[in-house]
Amino acid sequence: MTKVRIATVWLDGCSGCHMSFLDLDQRLISVAEKATLVYSPLVDIKEFPENVDVTLVEGAVSSVEDLEKIKKVRSRTKILVALGDCAVTSNVPSMRNPFGCEAICRRAYLEDTVNPQVPSQVVPALLPEVRPIHEFVKVDVFAQGCPPSADAIFEMVSEILEGRVPILAPHTKFG
Numbered sequence: 432m433t434k435v436r437i438a439t440v441w442l443d444g445c446s447g448c449h450m451s452f453l454d455l456d457q458r459l460i461s462v463a464e465k466a467t468l469v470y471s472p473l474v475d476i477k478e479f480p481e482n483v484d485v486t487l488v489e490g491a492v493s494s495v496e497d498l499e500k501i502k503k504v505r506s507r508t509k510i511l512v513a514l515g516d517c518a519v520t521s522n523v524p525s526m527r528n529p530f531g532c533e534a535i536c537r538r539a540y541l542e543d544t545v546n547p548q549v550p551s552q553v554v555p556a557l558l559p560e561v562r563p564i565h566e567f568v569k570v571d572v573f574a575q576g577c578p579p580s581a582d583a584i585f586e587m588v589s590e591i592l593e594g595r596v597p598i599l600a601p602h603t604k605f606g
């Protein structure tokens with residue numbers, strides 16, 4: 432049997448949605464019987480591969496790097512899932528939007544610190560605003576929740592692996 436190629440991606444989020452995914456616990460075994468994890472922050476694969484069947488995306492789009500990544504992920508994925516409120520609405524990361532990048536960087540890197548400097552390397556440049564992923568790419572499934580429960584994620588993944596469109600309203604809610 433050909434296994435479904437599944438990936439998970441982490442943009443601007445807290446990792447809580449990935450932790451909820453791991454909370455599937457022994458149900459991960461039944462997922463693994465039907466799917467192969469081809470990319471994830473949970474495994475040591477550096478390049479997002481081609482021909483991915485399903486990608487779960489945690490987090491909002493906050494930086495130039497996030498934007499490049501979500502466009503690449505979309506172009507290589509059949510079914511793209513916005514996993515959690517940050518991906519669906521931008522949620523917590525967007526709390527910086529009213530202040531602007533300059534004020535945020537000043538507060539984070541220059542005020543009340545022993546070695547004040549704004550990083551110019553390694554840390555990716557911020558976008559002017561944090562936005563949800565559907566504003567940049569097409570999203571096929573929205574799974575709200577902060578985080579979505581493990582039960583909701585299992586229901587969603589199980590339905591997708593069976594080739595059905597998941598009906599998540601009975602299993603998820605914002606917050």
Ligand code: SF4
Binds near residue numbers: 489577578
């Ligand atoms: S939706 Fe909640 S749990 Fe998921 S990344 Fe955002 S803040 Fe974390």
